[in-house]
Amino acid sequence: MSTLLFDQFLSTDAMAAVFDGPHLLQCMLDFEAALAEAEAAEGLIPPAAARVIRDACQIDAFDVAEIARASRSAGSVAIPLVKALTQRTASLDAEAARHVHKGSTSQDVIDSGNALVTREALALIDASLTRLIDRLQVLAREHAATPVLARTLLQPATVTTLGFKMLGWIAPLRRSRDALTELADSALALQLGGAVGTLSALGDKGPAVARRMAQSLGLALPDGCWHTQRDSWMRLGAEVGILTGTLGKIATDLALMAQGEVGELAEPSGGGRGGSSAMPHKRNPVSSMIALAAAHRAPARVGALLGCMAQAHERGLGDWQAEMAEWPGLFLGAHGALEALNEAFAGLQVDTDRMRANIDALLGLVFAEAASAVLAQAIGRADAHHEMEALSREAVASRTHLLALTLARVQASDALRDHVDEASLRRAFSPDHAARHAAELARQHLANLPSSSDPRA
Incomplete structure (x- = not known):
């Protein structure tokens, strides 16, 4: 897991692997391979060259650390990546190397690669979210009639049921699942505009190349490039933030109901889970803690993304780069929170006697x-x-x-x-x-x- 030490226990290895540098670079290479094949199909480059480029697009053949170092001075990870791909292709076929990256630009490579890894990230989130919803629905059915105190302004109010309370957790989770599915349909889109978004280097074949690439990569085909039109992308990110906020609300309720003085719910224990370095009796709600940590960080991440929308002219300066740096953290936190709550609710202990x-x-x-x-x-x-x-x-x-x-x-x-x-x-x-x-x-x-x-x- 390549995240920083204090990030590691707040996320998951699975989500970290999705945004891991080599994997993201491989998705960018997948873009380059799809570009070459689409251009060959449209007669813009020789089919033989496309095959060589496809063969060269394997991240194991590249020095990832060197690409990362070179990206700082280049101002874009795509520039040293394309340079390395050109060199790799030339080592296989000098003529084919002339056709690498034809008509595209750095942002096309990066945004499309990011769309591909985000699709995988959303699949992880959807699987974890589905599992959490299913578990909560089972618990809600079991406790549909279990009386429990309702609390308003942190004070006892009247009596509700645990099942009804859990419905208040389930409903926004289902809404986020629906919204993420819908938003992904438009946000996970091919980026292909060339230097200033007009695809002029591909002549009248640009739209046909884009159609072929979108189909090959399994991405939506947008009306045009979205180099500085980030609205659909940001709606998707904002919804991940909203989901994380909902997980924080659930974690808050769970943690409050698990307080020793309340004792109505408890996270699973054992195996060192939730222990204290000083107090042997402690049973800390670590799943709630992880979800709350993600919920505390999500607003700043979403705010940073929204702040990056005012991108100048046809290519952003600094804002697009900041957006790319913030984006993975939002998904890392959301998935960490989901998996933490899945662990909590899988072994949730419900004390109905204590509730009464x-x-x-x-x-x-x-x-x-x-x-x-x-x-x-x-x-x-x-x-x-x-x-x-x-x-x-x-x-x-x-x-x-x-x-x-x-x-x-x-x-x-x-x-x-x-x-x-x-x-x-x-x-x-x-x-x-x-x-x-x-x-x-x-x-x-x-x-x-x-x-x-x-x-x-």
Whole structure:
């Protein structure tokens, strides 16, 4: 894995391999081979020359370190790469070397190569995202009716279900999956414009060459070159950032529910996972940590990409180069977060007893709204709300369950005693009764979810 030390545990070897220097250079060489073959098919270069160029386009025959060093002074990795390819081709056939890179330009090579590796990156993300969605849907079905505290502004609110809560995690993941599939259709496009985007060096054969190359490389054929029109590319990158933000939201909830004082969920442990160098009892939520680290970094990366859009004239100076440097990090972080959460949810421990105990520990305060609705049938909404506010304060002060105080208040009030059904009031304090709407909504939504095996599901 070629990323820096502190990046390594925040990403994955698989994604690092996609953006690894030799692999990216090989994708650029694939562009050069496709260019030669398309030009040969259109009569622009001899077929024999195209075959030699194709044979020469094998990264194992190149000094990658030297190409990287030379790119600094050249201002583009494509320049020393094409020079090395020309030399390599000449060693096989001097005549064929005259036809290397005909009619193209450095940005064509780099952008098309980057589109090819990004396609692989998106495939990794889609596979990991599908696996996470599938696992969350299984858990949501298992816990569609499991009562758990809902929390607003980090405070206990009312009772929901774990399945319904998980639906709130699943929905944006599915939307990002749909969006990435759709955006990739246009963003993963061939770049072929030549010096200033007009393909003038290929004469009237330029569009035909582009069509052949797009088909050969499996890339979209754009209306024209997009050397400094980066909108489709940026929409794709921004969506990866949005996905990473969603993963951060899930990680936040998971980490909060895994706090020792809460103890409702726990990441898998064992084998040194989540340990502490000082405290033997610690069980740190490392998957949540990795996903949150990616979510913290994604806004800056997306912001940097957007800041690179104001590219001058027909070729950017500095902004395009900055964009290329930022792009891999976005995907490295997203995939690291996905794989971390996949690991967490594959072995997730759900403590339903602790969930109910956390509800019970609040002395019935989270049922005040439901109890108010029962009282409102006798004294109206405003007065019922006022009564429950007063009783809630008393419950906190006296550490007495709100149900007991409410029953006592009903018996003491002429306005309430003969008009409030005690069974209905007791039912309002039942966690299962309180969770019934969330459970039903969870079941309905889960039943309507399409299969994630459909890439557009």
